[in-house]
Amino acid sequence: MTFIKICGIRTEQDLRIVVGAGVDAAGFIIEVPVETPRKISRWTASGLVRSLPGDVLGVAVLMPASIDEAVEIIDLVEPDMVQIHSDMDPNRLYELKERCDLPLIKVLGIRRGVDRETILSEVDHVSGVVDFILLDTKLNQRSGGTGEVHDWSVSREVVRSSPVPVILAGGLNPLNVGDAIKFVRPYGVDTASGVETGGRKDPDKVRRFVEAVRRSGG
Secondary structure (H helix, E strand, O other): OOEEEEOOOOOHHHHHHHHHHOOOEEEEEEOOOOOOOOEEOHHHHHHHHHOOOOOOEEEEEEOOOOHHHHHHHHHHHOOOEEEEOOOOOHHHHHHHHHHHOOOEEEEEEEOOOOOHHHHHHHHHHHOOOOOEEEEEEEEOOEEOOOOOOOOHHHHHHHHHHOOOOEEEOOOOOOOOHHHHHHHHOOOEEEEOHHHEEOOEEOHHHHHHHHHHHHHOOO
16 A cells, blocks of 8 residues: 655644544654744654554654754654755765664655756665655755656666665645656555645545555555
8 A cells, every 4th residue: 555644744633533543654843944834842752653553653754953953852852753854965864864763764855857866866876774655745955845746767777777766745735646656656645735734634635645645545
């Protein structure tokens, strides 16, 4: 089955919505140095992670200024996985993995008109260290949270060549996630704004997103 992660969980209500819909993982965007309404403190994230049932993974989404900062947050929050958005090189990713001893997801941003060889080179650069790669849309130097899709043919090529599982993100919603899965064939899918209304997680959209994934054969 296709792995389903819903990102940008902020409240207990958000948590109940996504857990009730049957997702595999909930993402918590913790103290990132960019403006996003989905950002929460490490203490809020810690409480939410502790409320998760055993069959739903908690993912700490970080853009740490240093390895030490990342480890401090991870030690407090105690997530099941860590997702890194910053430009950590493989040596620093390896150090983080050694210190936190958790599966790592590395986000790679896909820009409009990007050269495919560039993305494939980035995948090759980090795939020996991380456990998963997450492909997201990159706009104006920002990867993630854009609500925009990217060229799925690039993502499909990454899925075919990557030695580690690939999670697809970027503008996914209940209406397009089925087509995305059929075309790209990723290990998993991830969304945040695609299941929101008025900036809040919408129970109907979350439910329809999960149903669309399962109908697609995932």
